[in-house]
Amino acid sequence: MHAIEVNNLSKRFGDILALDKVSFTVESGEVFGYLGPNGAGKTTTIRILTGITHPSGGSATIFGRDIVTETIRARRQMGIVYETSNVYDDLSAWQNMMFAGELYNVGKHDREARGKELLETFGLWERRATRVRGFSKGMKRRLTLAMGLINDPQLLFLDEPTSGLDVQSNLIIREVLHDLTARGVTVFLTTHNIEEANITCDRVAIINKGKIAAIDSPERLKKTIQSVQSVEVSFENGSTEALADLERLPMVSGAKKEGDKVRLYTDDPGSLLKEIMTYAEAHHNRVVSATTLGPTLEDVFIRLTGLERRVKGGGPGE
Amino acid sequence: MNEGPAGDQLSAEVVAAWAIARKDITIYYLKPNIIVAGLLFPLFMFLAFAAGKNVALGVLIPGLISVTILFSSSTIEPVSIPIERRTKTFERLLSAPVSLHAIVIGESLSGFMYSIGIALFPLILGLIVFDTAIPSPLMLIAGMLLTALCFSTMGTLFAAYPTESPGDIMSMLNLVRLPLIFVSGTFIPLDAMPPAGKIIALLSPLTYGNDLIQGAYGQPSFFHPLLDVLMLVLFFIIFQFIAYRLYKRFNE
Numbered sequence: 001m002h003a004i005e006v007n008n009l010s011k012r013f014g015d016i017l018a019l020d021k022v023s024f025t026v027e028s029g030e031v032f033g034y035l036g037p038n039g040a041g042k043t044t045t046i047r048i049l050t051g052i053t054h055p056s057g058g059s060a061t062i063f064g065r066d067i068v069t070e071t072i073r074a075r076r077q078m079g080i081v082y083e084t085s086n087v088y089d090d091l092s093a094w095q096n097m098m099f100a101g102e103l104y105n106v107g108k109h110d111r112e113a114r115g116k117e118l119l120e121t122f123g124l125w126e127r128r129a130t131r132v133r134g135f136s137k138g139m140k141r142r143l144t145l146a147m148g149l150i151n152d153p154q155l156l157f158l159d160e161p162t163s164g165l166d167v168q169s170n171l172i173i174r175e176v177l178h179d180l181t182a183r184g185v186t187v188f189l190t191t192h193n194i195e196e197a198n199i200t201c202d203r204v205a206i207i208n209k210g211k212i213a214a215i216d217s218p219e220r221l222k223k224t225i226q227s228v229q230s231v232e233v234s235f236e237n238g239s240t241e242a243l244a245d246l247e248r249l250p251m252v253s254g255a256k257k258e259g260d261k262v263r264l265y266t267d268d269p270g271s272l273l274k275e276i277m278t279y280a281e282a283h284h285n286r287v288v289s290a291t292t293l294g295p296t297l298e299d300v301f302i303r304l305t306g307l308e309r310r311v312k313g314g315g316p317g318e
Numbered sequence: 319m320n321e322g323p324a325g326d327q328l329s330a331e332v333v334a335a336w337a338i339a340r341k342d343i344t345i346y347y348l349k350p351n352i353i354v355a356g357l358l359f360p361l362f363m364f365l366a367f368a369a370g371k372n373v374a375l376g377v378l379i380p381g382l383i384s385v386t387i388l389f390s391s392s393t394i395e396p397v398s399i400p401i402e403r404r405t406k407t408f409e410r411l412l413s414a415p416v417s418l419h420a421i422v423i424g425e426s427l428s429g430f431m432y433s434i435g436i437a438l439f440p441l442i443l444g445l446i447v448f449d450t451a452i453p454s455p456l457m458l459i460a461g462m463l464l465t466a467l468c469f470s471t472m473g474t475l476f477a478a479y480p481t482e483s484p485g486d487i488m489s490m491l492n493l494v495r496l497p498l499i500f501v502s503g504t505f506i507p508l509d510a511m512p513p514a515g516k517i518i519a520l521l522s523p524l525t526y527g528n529d530l531i532q533g534a535y536g537q538p539s540f541f542h543p544l545l546d547v548l549m550l551v552l553f554f555i556i557f558q559f560i561a562y563r564l565y566k567r568f569n570e
Contacts, residue, residue, distance in 0.1 A: 082410075
């Protein structure tokens with residue numbers, strides 16, 4: 001049985017078709033990434049899969065239960081962590097946890113045992129009696145995730161779990177995600193952090209303008225655009241001038257500055273490397289490092305969604 | 319959600335509704351805007367009416383109880399729900415494995431309990447200061463409970479309007495609540511109303527609640543107490559049904 005099965009799911013808001021016959025399945029124990037630019041239909045999909053919004057057409061099941069006709073039974077098996085840390089500021093961390101447990105009808109004993117375990121896992125046990133109003137953004141995010149796990153769900157919806165968080169919160173959340181997947185919990189993850197999806201997800205779906213543009217594992221998706229390669233180079237005397245000169249080379253299809261490095265897109269990295277060395281010698285600007293890179297998941301995303309890189313001379317996505 | 323609440327699910331619905339009510343009690347009961355709208359507003363309304371009346375203040379106690387319940391019961395949700403929409407915590411309720419009915423009842427329950435607590439002030443004031451007798455205490459209890467139930471559900475109904483600003487809902491709500499005071503026999507007896515006023519009074523749940531409460535204090539009743547009870551129950555069911563439909567519609 002699939003954890004999630006979506007068939008020809010459509011959603012129309014007036015004249016706007018937010019979802020256009022979307023179909024995909026998510027297997028039990030899988031970490032499934034759902035990527036797309038703003039307005040692509042990610043939130044609409046999650047709202048339908050969690051039973052808040054009804055689809056205009058098609059169907060969706062959660063562990064075999066139809067989300068429209070068996071909403072409550074389907075919801076019992078899921079935990080939901082929204083993009084906004086929707087915790088009650090005027091309640092303590094413990095009160096928030098207990099309230100979440102009561103909403104999911106978790107018995108008092110289990111609720112308290114699990115609440116303690118989760119607050120300890122997320123590094124919030126010492127602050128359990130403190131009102132959440134005084135928590136940092138990262139602490140609220142951790143509490144939101146802990147609340148989403150109070151019912152020990154088989155399926156976890158995670159909307160932008162680590163967006164804009166401090167390093168400690170990021171590490172804790174990633175570690176918990178790792179533990180969950182090791183225990184066979186299915187995770188449906190939406191994120192703008194494509195690198196996060198790359199390292200976390202078994203498969204990703206890229207949605208654009210309400211339609212699924214591609215579904216596959218990150219590595220297989222990257223192979224579909226093998227022609228997009230790049231050379232990342234750093235110069236001893238700075239890269240700004242080098243960027244302006246090197247982007248004019250005929251084999252460079254796009255260029256951008258990344259910190260103290262320059263990234264040059266090409267389908268002929270060998271020739272480009274030679275030209276870089278020639279340039280460095282002629283301008284007495286020694287190369288500190290030069291790395292040839294294959295396409296990233298971000299490149300795939302840009303290619304499939306038709307987004308443009310903010311670079312001079314155009315990029316591989318164009 | 320076509321699953322009927324039965325067995326385990328019914329118990330889950332009750333637990334969730336009670337949890338929602340307790341959450342609102344903890345967070346909102348002492349908020350300044352709740353105290354002003356639920357306690358001080360009806361008190362000043364009463365004083366304004368009392369100042370212009372040439373009757374013993376004790377006679378006005380039933381009306382004060384009715385108006386206090388009207389305002390205090392319908393004040394919590396119009397404040398709490400828009401705030402929770404803004405903080406996205408309301409989404410947490412909507413995505414929980416409980417029916418919309420449980421959410422509506424849970425929300426209304428906090429307003430219900432709040433108003434009963436607040437209405438004890440004029441009740442005790444009447445007993446201690448004005449020595450007002452209550453010949454039919456059971457009728458008083460029924461009147462207070464049913465009126466509170468009715469108007470707390472009405473407050474939840476108005477809060478269905480999809481806004482993140484409590485002021486938007488309070489404005490709409492006051493357009494209904496303020497006229498209700500004048501057409502429901504609270505301070506102006508139904509007998510003294512013009513024929514058109516009496517017809518309008520029939521459409522106000524406060525008319526029946528106030529009639530019961532006045533009857534409990536031994537003042538003349540306009541309707542039979544059983545009719546008052548029946549009408550209040552009917553209004554409650556209608557408000558609950560409309561609230562359910564509105565929350566369902568506005569959450570799409």
